[in-house]
Amino acid sequence: MANNASISMEIGNDGVALITMLNPPVNALTLSALEELKRCYEEAIDSDNVKAIVLSGADGRFCGGLDISVVENVHKHGDISLLPDASIGLVVNKMENGKKPSVAAIQGFALGGGLELAMGCSARIATAKSDLGLPELRLGVIPGCGGTQRLPRLVGTSKAVEMLMSSKTITSEEGKELGLIDAIVSSEELLTVARCWALDIAEGRQPNCNSLQKTDKLGPKDESLEILKSARQRYTVPHYKACLDVIEEGIISGGYSGVLKEDKLFKELVLSNTAKGLLHVFLAERATTKVPGVTDIGLKPQRIEKVAVVGGGLMGSGIATALIISNISVVLKEISHEYLSKAVKSVEANLQGFVTRGKLNQDMMKRTLSLLKGTLDYEELKDVDMVIEAVNENVSLKQSIFEDIEKICTSECIFASNTSTISLDVIGKRTSSQDRILGIHLFSPAHLMPLVEIVRTENTSPQVIVDVIKFTKILKKVPIVVKNCTGFAVNRSFFPYMQGPDLLANLGVDIFRIDRVITEFGMRLGPFQLQDLSGYGIYLAGVKEFVAAFPDRSFQSPLVQLMVENGREGKKNGKGYYTYNKGSKPEADHSVIQIVEESMRLTNVAPGGKPISVTDEEILEMIFFPVVNEACRVIEEGIVVRASDIDIASVHGFKFPPETGGIMFWADTIGYEYIYSKLKSWHESYGDFFKPSTFLEQRACKGFALGRIVLT
Numbered sequence: 001m002a003n004n005a006s007i008s009m010e011i012g013n014d015g016v017a018l019i020t021m022l023n024p025p026v027n028a029l030t031l032s033a034l035e036e037l038k039r040c041y042e043e044a045i046d047s048d049n050v051k052a053i054v055l056s057g058a059d060g061r062f063c064g065g066l067d068i069s070v071v072e073n074v075h076k077h078g079d080i081s082l083l084p085d086a087s088i089g090l091v092v093n094k095m096e097n098g099k100k101p102s103v104a105a106i107q108g109f110a111l112g113g114g115l116e117l118a119m120g121c122s123a124r125i126a127t128a129k130s131d132l133g134l135p136e137l138r139l140g141v142i143p144g145c146g147g148t149q150r151l152p153r154l155v156g157t158s159k160a161v162e163m164l165m166s167s168k169t170i171t172s173e174e175g176k177e178l179g180l181i182d183a184i185v186s187s188e189e190l191l192t193v194a195r196c197w198a199l200d201i202a203e204g205r206q207p208n209c210n211s212l213q214k215t216d217k218l219g220p221k222d223e224s225l226e227i228l229k230s231a232r233q234r235y236t237v238p239h240y241k242a243c244l245d246v247i248e249e250g251i252i253s254g255g256y257s258g259v260l261k262e263d264k265l266f267k268e269l270v271l272s273n274t275a276k277g278l279l280h281v282f283l284a285e286r287a288t289t290k291v292p293g294v295t296d297i298g299l300k301p302q303r304i305e306k307v308a309v310v311g312g313g314l315m316g317s318g319i320a321t322a323l324i325i326s327n328i329s330v331v332l333k334e335i336s337h338e339y340l341s342k343a344v345k346s347v348e349a350n351l352q353g354f355v356t357r358g359k360l361n362q363d364m365m366k367r368t369l370s371l372l373k374g375t376l377d378y379e380e381l382k383d384v385d386m387v388i389e390a391v392n393e394n395v396s397l398k399q400s401i402f403e404d405i406e407k408i409c410t411s412e413c414i415f416a417s418n419t420s421t422i423s424l425d426v427i428g429k430r431t432s433s434q435d436r437i438l439g440i441h442l443f444s445p446a447h448l449m450p451l452v453e454i455v456r457t458e459n460t461s462p463q464v465i466v467d468v469i470k471f472t473k474i475l476k477k478v479p480i481v482v483k484n485c486t487g488f489a490v491n492r493s494f495f496p497y498m499q500g501p502d503l504l505a506n507l508g509v510d511i512f513r514i515d516r517v518i519t520e521f522g523m524r525l526g527p528f529q530l531q532d533l534s535g536y537g538i539y540l541a542g543v544k545e546f547v548a549a550f551p552d553r554s555f556q557s558p559l560v561q562l563m564v565e566n567g568r569e570g571k572k573n574g575k576g577y578y579t580y581n582k583g584s585k586p587e588a589d590h591s592v593i594q595i596v597e598e599s600m601r602l603t604n605v606a607p608g609g610k611p612i613s614v615t616d617e618e619i620l621e622m623i624f625f626p627v628v629n630e631a632c633r634v635i636e637e638g639i640v641v642r643a644s645d646i647d648i649a650s651v652h653g654f655k656f657p658p659e660t661g662g663i664m665f666w667a668d669t670i671g672y673e674y675i676y677s678k679l680k681s682w683h684e685s686y687g688d689f690f691k692p693s694t695f696l697e698q699r700a701c702k703g704f705a706l707g708r709i710v711l712t
Ligand SMILES: C[C@H](O)CC(=O)SCCNC(=O)CCNC(=O)[C@H](O)C(C)(C)COP(=O)(O)OP(=O)(O)OC[C@H]1O[C@@H](n2cnc3c(N)ncnc32)[C@H](O)[C@@H]1OP(=O)(O)O
Pocket: 025, 026, 028, 029, 064, 065, 066, 067, 068, 069, 109, 111, 112, 113, 114, 116, 135, 136, 139, 142, 143, 144, 145, 147, 283, 286, 287
């Protein structure tokens, strides 16, 4: 029996060598594990006692792919020689051409390099509902162990392109239908069946399939090339294009040639800024659930199975949808039959949206809807584990709801508010349940947006936070734990993003140029088109709130009010900065320039009344550096646990381009001395909106990076 920390090999009396990957929690492949795997294969191939090999993973999981710390190390040292030689050295030379067949015994998941190892085996046996996929593009790279070649040869070009481009997994059942999996068995039978299958191949009773040599699934060359051509039109980002190029190489020049090209491009892409940014997002996303003093003190999350949602408006019905779709029973409380029926209809419409997008079928929709119970009576809330209040932003209404629920619910029930503005201390003031009160701030539409701010007060108990973190994970959302303040972490950090574009417009910068610069940077919408779509009422209410909270650094522009006075309501009435006609794309309406000029006259911020002259780069910086500046204040005040939580907030809450790694990671790549010096000079020229925070100033003077800060 060979054994190192992460790989073990046991040779059975049946002549099967069982190689097991063991590296909790996901059996990721470290450099030493890959070396040891290669050595075990060599030993098994050379041993007269071994006829065949079974490759498996410990603890009910096959393998989550290359250990991400290997990639982190490459980024840190800028040295690709720190990557393993697994594609040719292990998969081609030992597994495929090593003269002894191996069978993958897959349980739980086989992802990235994990699935690539499995595809290098002669057959794959899996347990039901295992997840299979090559999600490397999500990390800014392409598969690097032959996945771009073997997957199309096992499932066909079209399905392989779909799986690779989406980074989505398929189940082992789908894998079986497609030809990726040879048999599905129970977990008890897995190793026995895999061993027999391996011996059957060794003794000629089952075919020995070398997936790199297979051609039947690829179909006619022209068809495959056509699939790639149309994918290229959809996916223009460089690493997506590289992936398609590599698949094409294999189709034109053969699998081995494709593997060589894949190896070369994988190594180039690992060092790209996109890979660095996306890897940071992956790790930062997992770091959000680690809250010092809360998640590290041995508390076990208690399951929240039944939840009451009070208020069935846009947010309440979205929240109810998000819960029932995750199999959580919901009691939806409204104040009248009319409102309740409207709320239930809205949940149905949300679910119908999932059906239209192919995520649910009618049967599943029916079953999901059966988890929803509408009520007008607080009595129905007496056995729920949590209440989420989602009524209008009205302090006394919220306070009285909290009073009412305290009387009805159990003494363990968690009381949450979906408020985006009101202090939780104020909302819970009239109760004696302060330790069970917190904010669960979801973003609209709540059933679709992934981010959740868990807002704790000084009194919220760690157990409640732990329970709610687990609960948000069940909803498949990304939680960040924040403290109470106006706008919490997300809207607070990004309030300058509401005001900055208006300031630039008042300085005479063309609004359509601003939108172009921002969308070219990677935001889905420019700030002015966003105002049009979200509605001027929401915009004005948001600005008012932040002007009141942070008058020292807010810029108040009359522009949107002037738009309203000129009969413009944005998308709502088809007339905003853009015109909106059904069936056609929004078009810039240059006649708004007159309104912008009127606004400029009123604010008179442009020096000498003349438009300022700026480059596109300066526009980008003048819009996003104030966001970085405010985020520094959020960090300094301890609103977030760590700077990277703001990265996650920016990516999931504001759709900041993920390949940048989020706003703080992006700022680190630019450098804080530069950001500080720019803000300082704009502060002198254009006022307090740009005034650098002391936190930024101090860090910049010391040359510190900010993206890595963790507050303990
Ligand atoms: C050469 C190859 O082509 C290149 C590659 O293989 S690149 C890697 C490709 N693999 C992936 O992208 C898979 C990434 N992992 C995942 O999608 C998910 O973690 C998973 C589905 C495996 C498990 O999900 P889940 O059970 O929800 O647990 P999750 O919280 O995500 O991860 C658990 C822990 O495993 C770690 N982890 C997950 N995948 C890892 C990996 N490939 N390497 C190292 N650590 C990993 C996470 O960072 C997390 O660590 P933490 O507990 O310290 O926070």
